Amino acid sequence: MRRWKNRIFSGVILAMTILTVLILAFVIYFIVKEALPTFQEVKLTDFLFGQRWMPIAYTGEVSFGIFNFIMATLYVSFVALVIAVFVGLGAAVFLSCVASERMRGILYPFVDLLAGIPSVIYGFIGLAILVKYFIRLGIPTGSCVLAAGILLAVMLLPFLVSSCSETMLKVKEAYLPAAEAMGISKWYAIATIVLPASWKNILMSMILAIGRAMGETMAVMMVMGNANLFPRLLGKSESIASVIALEMGTAVVDSTHYHALYAAGMVLMILLFVINLVIMFLREKIID
Amino acid sequence: MENTLTLHHVSASYDGKAVLEDISLEIPAHGITAIIGPSGCGKSTLLRCMNGMLREEKGTGISGEILLGGQDIQKMEPEQLRRRVGLVFQTPAPFPFSIYRNMTYALRYYGVRDKKELDRQVREKLEMAGLYEEVSQELDKSAHKLSGGQQQRLCIARALTVEPEVLLLDEPCSALDVKSSSVIERMLVQLKERYTIVIVTHNIAQARRISDHVAFLFGGRLVEFGTTAQIFSEPREEQTRDFLEGIYG
Ligand SMILES: Nc1ncnc2c1ncn2[C@@H]1O[C@H](COP(=O)(O)OP(=O)(O)OP(=O)(O)O)[C@@H](O)[C@H]1O
Ligand SMILES: [Mg+2]
Numbered sequence: 001m002r003r004w005k006n007r008i009f010s011g012v013i014l015a016m017t018i019l020t021v022l023i024l025a026f027v028i029y030f031i032v033k034e035a036l037p038t039f040q041e042v043k044l045t046d047f048l049f050g051q052r053w054m055p056i057a058y059t060g061e062v063s064f065g066i067f068n069f070i071m072a073t074l075y076v077s078f079v080a081l082v083i084a085v086f087v088g089l090g091a092a093v094f095l096s097c098v099a100s101e102r103m104r105g106i107l108y109p110f111v112d113l114l115a116g117i118p119s120v121i122y123g124f125i126g127l128a129i130l131v132k133y134f135i136r137l138g139i140p141t142g143s144c145v146l147a148a149g150i151l152l153a154v155m156l157l158p159f160l161v162s163s164c165s166e167t168m169l170k171v172k173e174a175y176l177p178a179a180e181a182m183g184i185s186k187w188y189a190i191a192t193i194v195l196p197a198s199w200k201n202i203l204m205s206m207i208l209a210i211g212r213a214m215g216e217t218m219a220v221m222m223v224m225g226n227a228n229l230f231p232r233l234l235g236k237s238e239s240i241a242s243v244i245a246l247e248m249g250t251a252v253v254d255s256t257h258y259h260a261l262y263a264a265g266m267v268l269m270i271l272l273f274v275i276n277l278v279i280m281f282l283r284e285k286i287i288d
Numbered sequence: 289m290e291n292t293l294t295l296h297h298v299s300a301s302y303d304g305k306a307v308l309e310d311i312s313l314e315i316p317a318h319g320i321t322a323i324i325g326p327s328g329c330g331k332s333t334l335l336r337c338m339n340g341m342l343r344e345e346k347g348t349g350i351s352g353e354i355l356l357g358g359q360d361i362q363k364m365e366p367e368q369l370r371r372r373v374g375l376v377f378q379t380p381a382p383f384p385f386s387i388y389r390n391m392t393y394a395l396r397y398y399g400v401r402d403k404k405e406l407d408r409q410v411r412e413k414l415e416m417a418g419l420y421e422e423v424s425q426e427l428d429k430s431a432h433k434l435s436g437g438q439q440q441r442l443c444i445a446r447a448l449t450v451e452p453e454v455l456l457l458d459e460p461c462s463a464l465d466v467k468s469s470s471v472i473e474r475m476l477v478q479l480k481e482r483y484t485i486v487i488v489t490h491n492i493a494q495a496r497r498i499s500d501h502v503a504f505l506f507g508g509r510l511v512e513f514g515t516t517a518q519i520f521s522e523p524r525e526e527q528t529r530d531f532l533e534g535i536y537g
Contacts, residue, residue, distance in 0.1 A: 100346055171384075178381045178443065181339065182394045182450050183370030192393075197384045 031269065034262035038064070041256045047263065053228045055247065055257035064260045068230050070267065072145065072237035076220060077213040079149030079233070080156060081206060087153065088160035089195075089202070095161065096168035097176075097190050108162070115158035123222030126151040131223055134234075143225030144234045151219050156209045167201040168194055200283070207279050211272055217241040240268045292317040292454055292484045293338060293373075298352035300333055300342060307333050311352070311510045313503060315454075320476060320485045322495035322516070325505035326531065331488040332378075334505065335456045338486070339373040340366050357453070371398075374452035378459040380439035382431035382446070387423055390431045390442060394450045409449060417445035418475045437468025441475065448483075455479070457487040461494065473498050492532060496520055504528045 038047065042064045050065020095104055095111075130150060131142035171194050179189035217239075225236025226246065244261050251258040293315040300308040308330045315321050323331050336342040340361055343350055354361045361369050382390050391410040392400075400406060410427070414420035419441045423429070431442055440460055447455060457476075461469040469491075476485055477498055489495050495502055495516070502519040504512045504527075512519065512528045523529045 174381055175383055177341075178377060178383070178446075179393075180341065181370055181375040181377075182397075182447065183367040184394060184397050185367065188397060193383055 028269075031262055031266050034259060035266040036259075036263075038256060038259040038263040042260065047260070048267070051228075051230070053243070055251070055260065062256070064256070066240065066243070066260075066264050066267065068228050069238055069240045069243050069264065070271070072224070072231040073214055073239040073241070073268065073271070075231040075237070076145050076148045076152060076224065076239055077210055079145065080152035080213050081210055083149060083153035084156040084160055084209065085202075085206060088157050088164060091157070091161045092164035092168055093190060093194075095165040097172050097186070097194065111158050111161050114154075115162075119155065119216060119218040120222075122151055122155055123219035126219060126223040139234055141225060141236070143223055143236050145224060145231050145237050146233045148220045148224040148239075151223055152213050152216055155216065155219060156213060159212070160205050160209055163205045164198065164202055167198040171197045203279070203283060207276060210275060210279075214268065214272055214275075215241060217245045221245060240264050292357055293486075294355040295338075296353040296355070298334075298337060298350070298354060300330070300337055300351075301349045302333075303347045304349070307508050308337070309508045311505075313510060313513060315484060315486060316501060317484045318480055318482075319500035320480050320487060320498050321501045321503060322499035323486065323488045323503045323505060324490075324492060324495050324531070325511075327490075329505045330508045331505055332458050335375060335458050335486065335488060338454070338456055339375050340364075340369045341375070371450045372452055373454045373456060374447035374450065375456045376440075376443050376447050376458065376460055378462055380436065380443045380463075382434070382439050382442050384430070384432060386428045387431050387434070387442060388427040390446055391449055394446070398450065413445040413448045414442075416448060416475070416479060417441040418471055419445060435468075437464045437471065440464060440468070441472060444472070444475070448479075452483065454484045454486065457485065459488050459490060462490060469494070504531060506531070 047064055047066060048070070049067050050063060051067050052063040052065050053069070054060070054063040056062065091111075095107060099107060126147060130147045133142075134144055134147055135142035172190070175193050175197070176186070176189055179193060180186065220239050221242040224238065224242065226238045226242055227236040229235055229237050231237035244265055247257070248261055251261055293313075295311055295313040295315075298308060298311045298313075299306065311334065323334065325331055333342060336345075337350060338354060338361075342348050343362075344366065356364070356369070356372060361373075383393060385393070388410060391413060392406050395406060395409055400409070411420060411424075414423065419438060422438060423434070431439065434442060440463075444455075444457070444460070461472055464472070473494065476487065479485060480500075487495075487499070499516050502512075502514065502516050503510060504519065504523075504525075506527050512523060512525045514524075519528065520532065523532065
């Protein structure tokens with residue numbers, strides 16, 4: 001009886017694992033299948049490095065170049081990550097090393113709550129507050145890459161903060177008393193022991209965060225202006241995810257436009273994959 | 289005999305709950321004083337009073353007076369006090385660096401930059417802890433790759449780098465085997481010429497082997513303090529005798 005239960009259990013687990021892998025394989029297959037026809041019409045280099053995106057021939061020729069979208073995606077993710085890492089590390093250090101047990105108990109749920117807010121709401125807040133500020137600062141419509149970066153950073157924060165502060169707390173509890181027992185000041189010990197000892201974990205969190213940042217659509221779309229321009233910090237731009245979300249609904253099925261949007265999605269996927277690989281490789285290089 | 293640490297009517301509490309009550313004690317210099325007593329009687333708390341760490345924790349209350357070489361430790365800068373009174377914890381916690389950096393960490397903090405001086409100190413203190421021969425070829429190795437006993441000796445050597453006058457040890461051998469323990473015991477006996485040592489131990493035989501004086505703590509009170517010979521051969525108090533006979537475990 002026991003053995004049977006075990007067998008059934010491991011069978012179910014195995015089936016679920018296979019299902020997960022199959023779904024992933026199917027998604028990749030589907031995207032690639034829908035993306036490939038693009039390249040019968042458009043040259044790969046034109047697609048990747050072209051700056052003109054004119055999917056429907058209103059005036060002049062159609063053209064499918066997603067270079068600006070790629071750059072915008074990378075740029076906004078980078079801006080968001082830089083902001084989020086700085087603020088997040090600060091918050092994590094505070095939560096793990098400064099806040100008392102009680103304060104942590106009160107603040108942690110807030111951080112988690114931040115993670116539960118839907119991205120549409122973030123976008124809304126971005127529109128209502130951030131964009132207004134940027135207008136006051138003299139940016140014509142207020143929509144810009146920086147606004148999207150800031151918004152995205154806020155969305156990345158909860159995850160970064162909670163995962164970093166957890167590691168830091170462990171490290172701090174292990175080493176800080178020994179340092180303090182030698183009369184070493186707390187901040188010196190935090191800077192020289194706690195931060196270096198947690199950086200592996202910080203890097204790991206950053207990898208996961210970058211994936212989230214590059215794929216985030218709604219909030220970014222709402223505040224970045226969505227104009228096909230090369231990204232500048234205070235200028236409008238449009239990310240790959242935004243293009244897909246904005247145009248998929250109106251693209252005629254099986255048209256080049258439709259396939260090109262899939263191809264853009266594929267590029268986004270490959271981009272993420274490559275970034276993950278590079279960071280993983282770097283991590284192993286540096287650690288050993 | 290000269291006294292380095294003197295406690296006058298020291299009481300301590302956590303969140304209003306008394307843990308130590310009215311402890312008066314004179315710790316003789318250049319000797320090993322063992323603090324024994326059942327679990328939870330306040331031994332670790334007493335050590336943390338002595339180097340001022342308890343005072344900085346939230347929710348703790350301390351009263352009474354602790355003198356270090358005649359000076360009230362309340363009035364000393366915490367950093368200054370900790371340099372003079374070192375503390376080694378029960379579980380060895382070498383920093384996640386190399387052995388060498390563990391040993392130079394505090395020295396650099398206190399401004400020693402000269403490479404020769406650093407090397408000399410590292411060697412001297414590792415020798416004192418009886419660790420130098422084992423690790424001299426691999427000072428760049430991560431301290432976490434040492435065995436438990438080696439890590440504990442490294443932590444003791446590290447505590448010595450700031451040249452404390454008093455070294456407090458909280459059950460330094462509780463996680464170690466007999467052989468590592470005896471290495472540490474031998475080391476402590478050698479160290480007492482230069483330092484005043486206070487060791488908390490659960491191992492009565494160990495206290496008997498290495499200490500010169502014994503303080504028996506029970507329920508937050510100092511029941512008896514005397515020379516090791518006196519405590520073990522003719523304890524004055526009933527409770528001490530019971531404890532030594534293993535009644536409280
Ligand atoms: N951080 C703390 N907060 C509240 N109470 C504490 C704290 N640390 C210790 N105590 C309490 O103080 C009392 C004495 O603790 P202490 O750690 O000094 O005992 P000990 O003699 O070292 O015991 P052991 O031999 O098990 O290490 C215990 O009753 C314990 O519950
Ligand atoms: Mg203890």
